[in-house]
Amino acid sequence: MNSEIPAKKIEPMSKTERFFSLPIGQQNDVCEVVNEILEAVYASSSSSSEDSESENEQHERCNNFEGTLDAMSGMDFKAHMRLKRKTVVYLTTRYSTYSFVADQSGVGRSRITPKKSIYMYIWYISNSVTFRQLGNLFGVATSSAWSVVQRVSRYLVSISDEYIKWPEGIELQKTTEKFYQKQRIPGVIGDIDCTHIGIKGPKDQKEMYFNRKKTYSIVLQAVVDADKKFIDVTYGEPGSLHDYRVLRRSKLFNDADRLHEQMFAGSYFIIGDSAYPTKNWLVSAYKDYGNLTQSQRKFNEIHSSTRMVVENTFGLFKGRFRRLMKFTEQTDLQTITNIVVSACVLHNICITHDDLCGAEENEMDDAVSFEIEEEIEELNSNSNLDRRENLFNYLRQHNLI
Template identity: 70%
Template structure:
């Protein structure tokens, strides 16, 4: 699947208020999701404070714990998750090559393919918020546990709608632009032998795809 995070705007909570104040100077909680090729959510982490960066949300999630502890079981046959530059590339996440102006043509093409494939998760966030517009802003509800339960519930409802081909056509631009652009993940110390991105890159080269 493809992984990304989106923010759900909330009123500033009474407790630990500053933790929920994000980089766009608004209060929010974070939803981390993995979306598959059928446009369904296959993993959800919800409720982390809006001040946390995407990669830190991942590190605190059960997904990360399970992936590190049960890698072979979760990712058989060299399966992996794709993400944006927020995430460092490792044995189970493939992210773009960092572009410091020194990428070759094959690496740039690789990034283009990865980005176009990864768009499924961004599109699903837009569809989710278009279908369930309460997610655009919780103005009355202040119970964070209740808000989290509502968000997770609508993700389940979204999957049910997809299963019944009840698709929502949203032409509006995703509201995620209010909250995107996170610091990039740190790739220092990564063992290239365990770097799934390099394996995938080599495969695409060998098969003349890039």
């Protein structure tokens, strides 16, 4: 008889038992890895179906992306940030004096420096990243990334009067000279047009923001000078509104009549496409219903060539700040408005610092300013005609059409 006791069968340890058999330090390491995986899965599953491919790509968590940017050459820095380093340095210096920037004293979690704040804001508006991705990239919480973008946006809006302003004096003379050199039209201060900023459909009055292209948007109306700088912006009107209705509801429309002598000095004007009316301060193109004369068609060609500046400005603006193609996370319209206006301010700062992405500069002829003054007097010699008819007759008399 065999008296040996049979060996006890050892059951394999479950995954839970193996985890708790690990030292505490290793358990913490495993937890951190699991949490990161869960966050990535959550971010991927919660992304809107409308988000672009770049928004669905998750940035790995970084500890010193700021240092990586600092170590880049000037060319690489511009390629990634879409701004020259000197422009970013200037903006950081200005922002560091902002009264709402948190100081670096105190205890607990370290404060986000002004430089990192500017880097985060620029990266957000220059790309289509989500706030979670932005936080991962710069090593901060998602809520902190959101707060930084809002804070920098508010700062730029607070200094908008310094950078978005109607030309006067020497600036007025320079911009009319540059417009005159394009197609010999005297007295042009700027070009006006509208562009749409894509948004998610808001909860309130959703149908008002549904535009003719069957997407949701808010309208940005802008007047730009010959250097592609914004000199007046109106933002926040629903995407369903026609360009003319946006103009009629804008402060510019009221000011142009109320402060006409101050803004246009009785001689100057802005130009817009055929969607706009013709007024003593606004010259639009002829509406083409197939019955225009050859001279009127030639007028429209010259008019369009001069007006091309505003189209180029919008292309430069959205090409540099790609977030403005569409807001896929933000739903608060006031927040979106602040970000868009802040981008307009930054656009003008870039132009002021010769940061134009390869835009060409036009050299001015010293004799042009004297010639323009004479041409403006001739252009406005017949006060019985409206401004467009005066301009039409002027161009025909000078064999330009």
